[in-house]
Amino acid sequence: xxxxxxxxxxxxxxxxxxxxxxxxxxxxxxxxxxxxxxxxxxxxxxxxxxxxxxxxxxxxxxxxxxxxxxxxxxxxxxxxxxxxxxxxxxxxxxxxxxxxxxxxxxxxxxxxxxxxxxxxxxxxxxxxxxxxxxxxxxxxxxxxxxxxxx
Amino acid sequence: xxxxxxxxxxxxxxxxxxxxxxxxxxxxxxxxxxxxxxxxxxxxxxxxxxxxxxxxxxxxxxxxxxxxxxxxxxxxxxxxxxxxxxxxxxxxxxxxxxxxxxxxxxxxxxxxxxxxxxxx
Numbered sequence: 001x002x003x004x005x006x007x008x009x010x011x012x013x014x015x016x017x018x019x020x021x022x023x024x025x026x027x028x029x030x031x032x033x034x035x036x037x038x039x040x041x042x043x044x045x046x047x048x049x050x051x052x053x054x055x056x057x058x059x060x061x062x063x064x065x066x067x068x069x070x071x072x073x074x075x076x077x078x079x080x081x082x083x084x085x086x087x088x089x090x091x092x093x094x095x096x097x098x099x100x101x102x103x104x105x106x107x108x109x110x111x112x113x114x115x116x117x118x119x120x121x122x123x124x125x126x127x128x129x130x131x132x133x134x135x136x137x138x139x140x141x142x143x144x145x146x147x148x149x150x
Numbered sequence: 151x152x153x154x155x156x157x158x159x160x161x162x163x164x165x166x167x168x169x170x171x172x173x174x175x176x177x178x179x180x181x182x183x184x185x186x187x188x189x190x191x192x193x194x195x196x197x198x199x200x201x202x203x204x205x206x207x208x209x210x211x212x213x214x215x216x217x218x219x220x221x222x223x224x225x226x227x228x229x230x231x232x233x234x235x236x237x238x239x240x241x242x243x244x245x246x247x248x249x250x251x252x253x254x255x256x257x258x259x260x261x262x263x264x265x266x267x268x269x270x
Contacts (some may be wrong), residue, residue, distance in 0.1 A: 027180040052240045057175045059211045113216035
């Protein structure tokens with residue numbers, strides 16, 4: 001723990017750190033967000049189940065915007081404050097924000113997935129929500145160690 | 151992605167005479183279109199019931215789950231069922247949270263496909 005303080009100026013269970021990441025809207029890159037979530041969950045001293053839940057919850061944030069394309073960027077901010085993790089995922093707007101080019105079946109499955117996603121997030125994290133800021137869609141979550149749904 | 155595999159059917163036991171898809175790895179946004187295509191292929195032969203073997207799957211998100219729900223709806227319209235074989239606790243948790251563990255026929259392993267009994 002002392003080495004941790006020397007190396008990073010923080011301890012794992014206390015202190016604050018922020019990780020920012022931006023990826024193109026390529027579905028196979030969302031795994032990077034899950035990986036980051038797991039890493040920051042470890043640093044918040046989450047147990048294995050909580051880390052799994054955080055990985056899934058961050059994935060759900062990513063998919064909550066509906067279909068994405070390479071013209072879209074997903075920007076993540078992971079913030080750990082002691083034993084609490086906050087994640088904000090911002091979808092940078094693209095010319096194709098309406099899902100153009102996707103089939104009706106695609107859209108129907110997305111709608112279904114969105115409902116399932118909301119159910120999952122309700123259970124996996126302490127709090128979550130969505131907002132619009134400066135014309136950008138933002139999905140966020142907060143998960144505190146030892147506490148699931150709030 | 152590379153870990154995903156599929157098997158259209160396997161005759162190892164009576165229950166497995168049903169069209170079966172074996173899936174491994176992480177089933178997420180990237181995998182969902184692949185999963186949908188593979189499941190569509192199972193129904194092409196006229197089957198009303200299918201088996202999706204998730205024994206070696208390690209992750210399931212809402213997009214992949216949505217594909218499975220579509221398969222469930224399709225199967226029900228045909229009078230059939232969708233059997234899921236699940237070992238991973240996190241995937242069981244996803245099914246439980248969404249209440250879908252009661253909608254699919256969930257099995258721990260392939261042996262219970264023979265009898266249709268759910269050991270859970």
